[in-house]
Amino acid sequence: MSFEEVDKDTYVVLAPEGKFNMVAAPTLKTRIDDLVAAGKARLVVDLHKVDFIDSSGLGALVAGTKVARKQGGDLRVAAAGDQVRAVLKLTNLDRILAPYATVEEALHDW
């Protein structure tokens, strides 16, 4: 899986593409860990190019949220498609990963 990364100084937007699954999740998780370790703890994961997420992808988002919050930041998800929204709701993860409609909305107080 490839993903775009845009560093806006006060936040970073990560935009994975395709299937956010057990193959792709470790790569994104490692990148999130590196960003947070470098002091970039405000992260938006733009999911508009993700057409499928599995439990490994969810696990990477949860882990990323925990590490970002531990450093005083947060991880927010934006532009999730139907499948991602359905799985977030099914797993109750929409409580900690409330999906924002757009990246701009996710940035509202940053």
Add this chain to the structure above:
Amino acid sequence: MTGDGELGGKEYVLEGFAVPDQLDAVHSLLAQAAGDNPELDPMDVMLFETAVIEIANNVVEHGRPVGEVRWRFTVRVHEDEIEALLDDTGQQFQPRRGEDMPGEDAEGGRGLPIAEALLDQIDFRRMDDTNHWHMVRRLGQSPQI
């Protein structure tokens, strides 16, 4: 491979190794089934795919010996349900059925609970040195999200 399966349903089959790269082939098999059967509700297909992939992940992740486990997927589209059979040559094991969905902080353990929530029937048995999963989602009915 496609054809008419038992009970008149259309059948789609995939055989190969249970390795990460083959997960795309499972997605493609389900996409083929959906494309050939436009009467299927996209929501049913999407949720069925979500469940089936979790079981496939489980085989890829935990099946031993790594890289040597073979699997055979069969997807059947019936008038009132969609069905998948997954047979794999991995080691004997006992899936932990009926577990609650893990809490929000958990980084793992959601695969089987997701599959169980999205399927109307999910059965596992070990027979002839092979693990057999049987997964069914009834069409146009609960459980919905």
